[in-house]
Amino acid sequence: MLMADGLVKRFQSRTNVITAVDGIAIAVAAGEVLAFLGPNGAGKTTTIKMVAGLVRPDQGRVTISNIDVTGRPALAAAHLGAVLEGSRNLYWRLTCLENLIYWGTLRRLTPRAARTRAVELLRLVGLEDRQHNTVQTLSRGMQQKLALCQALMHRPKLLLLDEPTLGLDFASSETIKTTVRDLARDGVAILLTTHQMDVAQQLSDRLAIIRSGKLVLSGTTTAILTQYSKPMWRITTASPLPTDRIAAVRALGWQVEQPSAEAILVTPREDDADGIYQLLDVLRPEPIRLVERHRADLAEVFQQVVEEGANAQ
Amino acid sequence: MTSLLVAEWRRMIIDLVRYPLETMSMMVVMLAVFAGMFFGAHYLTAAPIGGTTLSGVVIGYAVWSLVMNATGFMGYSIQNETQNGTLEQVMLAPWRTVQIFLVRGVMDILEMLIPVLLVLVGLVALTGAQFNWRPMALLPVIMIIVTAWGIGLMMAALALLFKRMTQMQLMIQFALLFIIMAPITALHGVTGAALGVLAPLTVQVGVLHAAVGVTVPSVSAGMWWEAVADMALWFGVGYWLLTSADGLARRRGIVGHY
Structure with a gap:
């Protein structure tokens, strides 16, 4: 579903050139959850944005359903949904239902189909009784659930989730995790980034850990945890x-x-x-x-991998 | 394209209806300005105001307002989306960035036209003045708006790259005011002709004045062609600039921030 190969991105600062991503290759198959992990500044968000087409790579190629993201961005975007971290993802002056209908229609659904899908998704995440509330009146957890619904309006084949459970209470976090599992079961490919290792361990089929823009560890979650046990x-x-x-x-x-x-x-x-x-x-x-x-958990693995890198530098 | 139009149309209507005080205030301000201009002109000239005079004053102001919105709204929309943090999500939609913001520009003009027309009807009813409007005048109005959208697309390109550009926007609007007010179309010779074609909006405004009978009684074919060429030039350049700025912003990784 998602193929990203040889991604390189350099940013020019006033004094030097910073290589944010250096030859990253990742792939996510339909129905698979890939946890894409790394410390702050490792290049995760830049990679995610390259996958989404929001940042253009200096080298390398991203395809979604065999569609080149740089060459045919509008076509690729039709298969992509994203909940971006640090981005509000929603219009605060619109209600939940209005937001979903707007984003759905913007993604080529008819208003009628968008309304039906919106109601279905609001029910799925338990927000049906809040459908006429404006986003600004919702709690952080509700807003995040709504952001997820927004990303799912057009039934994307690939879902990008950047810190989807950050700052959420237990119940909201569980709803998001359950929804992610269900989506993967339905064949959606999911690229997840998070600093919450327990969430990554619970949800992921495969792991990719990056450090200083380079991929340092990848494989199935089970195999990596066994290897580090x-x-x-x-x-x-x-x-x-x-x-x-x-x-x-x-x-x-x-x-x-x-x-x-x-x-x-x-x-x-x-x-x-x-x-x-x-x-x-x-x-x-x-x-x-x-x-x-003894069975290693992902936090131990992550710490070990990141420390190894820090010691090597 | 229909779904994009529908999405933005619905959002505009929701915004108008959700905040009635804002909409009403806009209409009251507009009515006050029109009435002020009408009665002010009447007082200054001590002559009955109506027909071409009213058309000149009112259309001039209405078109000026439309031009200001058409040039400023797309850039403002990008700034606003950046500040709210929704720009990246908008740019993930399966449309070109230029298409999305152009449609928003169209909706903004519609949003403004509805109250402008209501206020005009109200003013005519209130004063009993005659309003001299020729259907032919619609064409130059459309050309003026399309040309202004071209400039608006340029402002949007700058907004996409630099994010904050309120002061720049004001400067450009003053420059536009100068261009429209200066009698460029009256200049003779090659310079005058070249400036007439190249300067934005001047030819179209000249055509509009002629069409509503403020100046010359009729519009020559040459003026029409000049107006169309000028419109195509400015709109084309604006479209190209925003498309290029979109690519540059993605290459620099500054879509959502500066």
Whole structure:
């Protein structure tokens, strides 16, 4: 659905040239959510805007449904919906319904079709009872839900979401996440940028992390989380572990960390799946409550990738 | 193009109806200005005002107002969208930027024409004055507006690149006032002819004056052609400039901000 290849964008400041994006290549298939992550100033927004056609790349090419965004922007825009961060996306003096009908008609729907679609979307995000309220009277969460509806009016094949859940309360955030999942299930390709790693982890099928304008990590979310998970076990007990038990574990050749009196983090010398049974025997009859294999979360992965980059520079 | 027209038309109507006080105030101000001009002219000349005199005064002011709006609105709209943060979303619509803002310019003129016509009818009813209007005068009015849109597109191009340009807009409007008021069409020789064709609006205003009988009784074919050429030139340049500014803004990455 979306193919972006070899994107380069340089900005000329008064004193020098800044390369904001340096050879980025991303692809998002229909029904897929790609979380596009990076620290502030990494080039995420510039990339998103190049995908949307709002910024023209110095090099590289973006196609949406095989339509070149630079060469045929109006045609490509017909397949694209976007909720842009820092942009209000809506007219505050118009009501929710008027806004959606306006944006829908602007995207070539007839007023009748736009009204039907608007009502359908407002119902989907739970704003049907607010349809006659002006945007300025809505809460931040409601405005964001409406911005999402605005982007979906013309049933785009590609949806760009820049920080869609930023500053939202739990309920609004959940509504947005549920809607995103449903859209992906319906075949919409979604390019998501966010600093909320939990949101990215919950929603994404694939990840792309950029740093200083360059892509430093990409792959499926599951594979990346597995790759960054350590061969470590966390064992939680109902009461503090006696020191002789911990010594016995060490005697088996395991490295032991004790983050709290009732928990130990143990790492075998080698990733030995059977070793855990020996270890549990050593701990018998201590009251074990939980044994869990370490699994990296996206925040850890992100931090590690960004720190590696900072150290390398 | 129909959906773009419909979208902007609906937005305009909503705006007019949603804020009736604003609409009414605009009409009251307009009525006051027209009435002031009418009675002022009557007082100064101590002669009955009507027919060509009224046409000259009223049409002059109405056209001047339309020109000011046509030249300023598209640039203002871009500035406004930038300040509100909606410009990028507008430019994501499946239309060329120049098409969107041109349609907005058309809607703005319609939005203004409706109260202008109502006020004119009200004024004629109020004063009992005769209003000398020839259908033929509609053509130069249209040409004046299209030429002014050309200048408006240039202002929009500057607004897209520089975002804030209120002072620049005022300067250009003063320059326009000078161009329209200066008797350029009366200049003789090659310079006069060249200036007549190249300067915006002067030929069209000359044609309008002739068409409503303020000056010469009839309009020559040459004047019509000059007016059409001048209109095409200014509109074409404006269209090209906004299209180019759109590309430049996207290359520089300054669509939504300066």
